[in-house]
Amino acid sequence: MKTKQLNKPELLAPAGDLARAKTAIRYGADAVYIGGRSFSLRSRASNFTYDDIREICAFAREYGAHVHVTVNIIPHDEDLDGLAEYLRFLQECGVHAVICASPYIMNCAKKYAPHLEVHCSTQLSVTNSSAVRFLKRHLDIDRVVLARECTMEDVRRITAEGGVPSEAFIHGGMCVNYSGRCTLSNRMTLRDANRGGCAQSCRWQYHLYQGKTELTKQDDLFTMGSRDLMCLDHLYDLMEAGVASFKIEGRMKTEFYIASVVSVYRRCIDEILLKGGPLDADRMRMYREEMRKSENRDIWTGFYDNPDAQDSIIYHPNTNVDVNHDFLGTVLSYDKTAETAVIQTRNPFAKGERAEILSPSGTYEPFVFEWMKNDKGEYMEISRHPMAEVTIPVPSAVKAGDMIRRSR
Amino acid sequence: MKKIFVRCADTESIRLYRESGADGVILPLSGYAFSPCDCFRKEDLDACIQTIRDMGMEVYLQADKLFSQNEMPVAEALLREPGVLSADGIFFSDPGLFAAAEEQGIAGRMIYDPQTLMTNGKDMQWWLSCGLKAVVVSPLLSAEEITHLGIPADQYMILGHGYQIMSVSRRPLLSLYTEGKDTEILKNRNDIRIREESREGFMPVYEDENYTIVYMDAVLTSVPEVCALEQDGDVQVIINAAFLPADCVSDAVRTYRTAESENARECEQALIEAYPGIAFTKGYYENKTVK
Numbered sequence: 001m002k003t004k005q006l007n008k009p010e011l012l013a014p015a016g017d018l019a020r021a022k023t024a025i026r027y028g029a030d031a032v033y034i035g036g037r038s039f040s041l042r043s044r045a046s047n048f049t050y051d052d053i054r055e056i057c058a059f060a061r062e063y064g065a066h067v068h069v070t071v072n073i074i075p076h077d078e079d080l081d082g083l084a085e086y087l088r089f090l091q092e093c094g095v096h097a098v099i100c101a102s103p104y105i106m107n108c109a110k111k112y113a114p115h116l117e118v119h120c121s122t123q124l125s126v127t128n129s130s131a132v133r134f135l136k137r138h139l140d141i142d143r144v145v146l147a148r149e150c151t152m153e154d155v156r157r158i159t160a161e162g163g164v165p166s167e168a169f170i171h172g173g174m175c176v177n178y179s180g181r182c183t184l185s186n187r188m189t190l191r192d193a194n195r196g197g198c199a200q201s202c203r204w205q206y207h208l209y210q211g212k213t214e215l216t217k218q219d220d221l222f223t224m225g226s227r228d229l230m231c232l233d234h235l236y237d238l239m240e241a242g243v244a245s246f247k248i249e250g251r252m253k254t255e256f257y258i259a260s261v262v263s264v265y266r267r268c269i270d271e272i273l274l275k276g277g278p279l280d281a282d283r284m285r286m287y288r289e290e291m292r293k294s295e296n297r298d299i300w301t302g303f304y305d306n307p308d309a310q311d312s313i314i315y316h317p318n319t320n321v322d323v324n325h326d327f328l329g330t331v332l333s334y335d336k337t338a339e340t341a342v343i344q345t346r347n348p349f350a351k352g353e354r355a356e357i358l359s360p361s362g363t364y365e366p367f368v369f370e371w372m373k374n375d376k377g378e379y380m381e382i383s384r385h386p387m388a389e390v391t392i393p394v395p396s397a398v399k400a401g402d403m404i405r406r407s408r
Numbered sequence: 409m410k411k412i413f414v415r416c417a418d419t420e421s422i423r424l425y426r427e428s429g430a431d432g433v434i435l436p437l438s439g440y441a442f443s444p445c446d447c448f449r450k451e452d453l454d455a456c457i458q459t460i461r462d463m464g465m466e467v468y469l470q471a472d473k474l475f476s477q478n479e480m481p482v483a484e485a486l487l488r489e490p491g492v493l494s495a496d497g498i499f500f501s502d503p504g505l506f507a508a509a510e511e512q513g514i515a516g517r518m519i520y521d522p523q524t525l526m527t528n529g530k531d532m533q534w535w536l537s538c539g540l541k542a543v544v545v546s547p548l549l550s551a552e553e554i555t556h557l558g559i560p561a562d563q564y565m566i567l568g569h570g571y572q573i574m575s576v577s578r579r580p581l582l583s584l585y586t587e588g589k590d591t592e593i594l595k596n597r598n599d600i601r602i603r604e605e606s607r608e609g610f611m612p613v614y615e616d617e618n619y620t621i622v623y624m625d626a627v628l629t630s631v632p633e634v635c636a637l638e639q640d641g642d643v644q645v646i647i648n649a650a651f652l653p654a655d656c657v658s659d660a661v662r663t664y665r666t667a668e669s670e671n672a673r674e675c676e677q678a679l680i681e682a683y684p685g686i687a688f689t690k691g692y693y694e695n696k697t698v699k
Contacts, residue, residue: 074546076553077528104530124525128477130484130504137507138538147474149578154477177575178474181523183697184575186548187624188604192697194524194548202575206602208585209610215591222585222602224577309579 008273009238010245012068012167013262018048020255021056021067026360026401027259028266031066032056033099035251038086039071039079041123041196050089057094066096070251071109072121074180074194075102087113099145101180106139117142119167123180123194127154132162143167143244148174152234152304156241165244170231171261172249174302176202176224176313202226203314225314230299232287235268236278237304256327256346259358259403260294267362290364293325293405324408328355331402332389341394343404350382357394358403367395410634411644412664413468414657415570417445421654422460428658429665432466434499434646440471440486442501442576442621444598444614444650453491467494472501472521473618484508497541506540515539519565523573524548526564529557536563544646547572551633551693561642568630569660570648571612571623572691581620582613598651609687612651623651626689629660631676633693635669656683 013029015021021032034056035047048056053069060067069090073079083105090098091113098116100106101123109118118141125147126132135141145167146155159166175182182193184201191197203225208216216222229249231238238246246269248261268287271279279287300312329343349355349369356366372380373391383390392404414425415434422433436443437450448456453469460467469492475483483505486492493514500506501522509518520526520535521544532543536559544565545554554566582594594600594615601610602622609625630645637643645664649657659679667675680688 074525074527075531076549077530077556078553080528080530101525102528102531103534104528107534124503125474126503127474128480128502128504130480130507131502134503134507134510149474149476151476157477176579176581177577180525182575183524183548183624184622186692186697187574188607190695190697192548194527197698201604205605207605208582209601209603210592210594210597211599215586215594221605224581303578309584312579313581313584315585 006239006273006276007242007244009243009269010066010167011262011265011269012245012247013258014172014248014251014253015056015258016047016251016253018052018056020253020258021048022059023255023401024258024262025060025063025065027262028360028362029065029262031068031096031245032060033068033070033247033251035070036086036090038082039073039075039105041070041072041194041198053090053095054093061094067094068097068099068119069095070121071098071105072101072123073196074123075105076195079195080104083108084112087116091115097142103139106141110140119143119145121145121180122147122169125149125178125180126158129158129161129163132158132164132166136162136164145169145247147179148229149178149303151307152237152241155238155243155304159242159244166242167245167247168238168243169229169249169302170235170238170246170265171229172253173297174226174229174249176226200225220315223313223315227300227312227314228297229302230291230296231301231304232264232268232291233284233301234304235265236272239269239272254327255330256403256405257294259360260405261291263358263360263362264290264294325405326408328404328406329390331357331398331400331404333400334394334398336397339393339395340391341398341402342389342391345383345388345390346386347406348382348384349406351380353406355404355406357396357398358405359398360401365396367393409642410638410664411642412661413466413565413644413646414661415443415470415646415648415650416448417649417651418654419447419456421649421657422465423463424654424658425649425661426463426465428661430465430647430661432468432496433460434468434470436470437486439618440473440483441499442472442573442619443470444612444616444621446596446616450486450489450491453489454494457491457494466496468497468499468519469495470499470521471505472499472523474502475504480504480508487512487514499544506538510539516541519544521565523576529559532557532559532564542644547628548692548697550696551630551636553696554633554637555640561637561640561644565644565646566630566634566637567628568634568645568647568664569628570646570657571651572628572648573621574611574624575622577620577622578618579620580615582615624689624691626687627652628691629676629680629688630690630693631663631667631679632669632672633690634664635667635672639669652686656686659683 013024
């Protein structure tokens, strides 16, 4: 078995709002990346107010975590007003890094907020070390986010030869096209993908023609929707390659998704570090099973080991086909004396059903709903309504923010 | 004054473009460019460039692919080819290729053409400060935005006419779809189109060994916009010949060459009416894309 001195990579999680950012950090993310209400892609994600940014920076400091802020629009001239003030504000809050795609924005960050690291966004589709050296020489970037089109060999060599710490995607949604260079959404909906409005038109259905002859059938239309990335099996290789940061995609994703995915990667990375080498097949199978408990589309392992992109497109309309767990609720409080928890519900569940607790400690403790009470103290047979407060008995101490999930 | 460049799709039509008034051609280099054209190989460049020069035209090369780590040595070697060095300029989109050009002292011949990324004057100024020859403006800018870029006209080019690239994927999207189906191989073909199920437009799609390109469902045309920019000084406009008949491209060149501000709309309308089978669009020149 090959072993090598491994450096601990940063586990970088997405967060669409304050609650998700705190969840990501509680569940083991070393850093979160968030978007403000200006200058950021994913404008439909519930982006952070100035107060939110201050709060998450303070929260992250308590946990020794970092906050990265996406300033990654491909701006038109009209979008640049207020940029310097915004960058100064981020620096004052204690933000660690800004993720940028525009050279002008990168230069402004260096000029107006020199304590911020500047990370070159994947929107620039960096696929070779010459490009990295160019960006370092001319823009003094502090990190490069590699294009998702990179193979493992590309990652190894760019990381070794680029002269700048690298960041690689390990999980989540993938653009089918080179990032930043797609105008499908613009053409179909007039929504600018490079300014946060991507309508994901690549995932729509298309008729395919050769000349005037249609090649598609109505029940089997052409599409370009990518499977999601899932790189548990490449974590060791990426660590061995010296990648500085492992990035999870998904600022639009739910709190449950963030908790589940971050938790699995946190445990897997830590176990690889502890062992100093790749994990055996049984352990990896266990982690893959754990990952299936969160809501993912069909998955593939990206270009890392599949440069021909075989089986990388989803041709059926159903998503989450492999998901085998439902999110039932989040713990609001715990009564040590009564050994009960009040949870805020999300999906229906009934007395007698089996569930498990997902906690930041990484344990997945099973239990049965032996009884449940509503917020008036009345016993219930079934909890049907989302966002209700329900009291349940729990087998061990839980904390606010722990989550309850159920096997399908 | 206008300078008109045709991004070629074949060798045979170049003389026709010259006769119609084109000032130069852009040759997509086979294996180095995002292009459905496979006829310009680096081995043949010397002779090809000489022939075009003899017609009195400028010659530019298109090498705008994004290069993987393993491809970089080949890309760097391209910049040492005599034929390549004799060209008037090289269109690129990979900063790695520009880095190689810097090292070889030919940065001043490079033209940055990253499709969508050149959307504001400040980024353009930054790239120009790196010493390159020119930048190509994103097709996502409105005509109004282009007039306010604040960049000297001889340092930027606009995509004025033809089918525009909408997306480039590293994946063989047609092959992945047809795999296991009783369908002809769709790679390297110029007659493949897709149509979104609720829309009318047909989008050309081209797949080769390295990528799949999807083009806009209509031909961009911008005669009045180009003429308006000409009022402010020189304007450099690119006409993309891909997927268009040579006579249509030739007529477009002639129209852009002869149109003046006063009659630009009439000239454009005449061009559109001459090709009733082709859908035309103003792209984002009039209809600004929103956030």
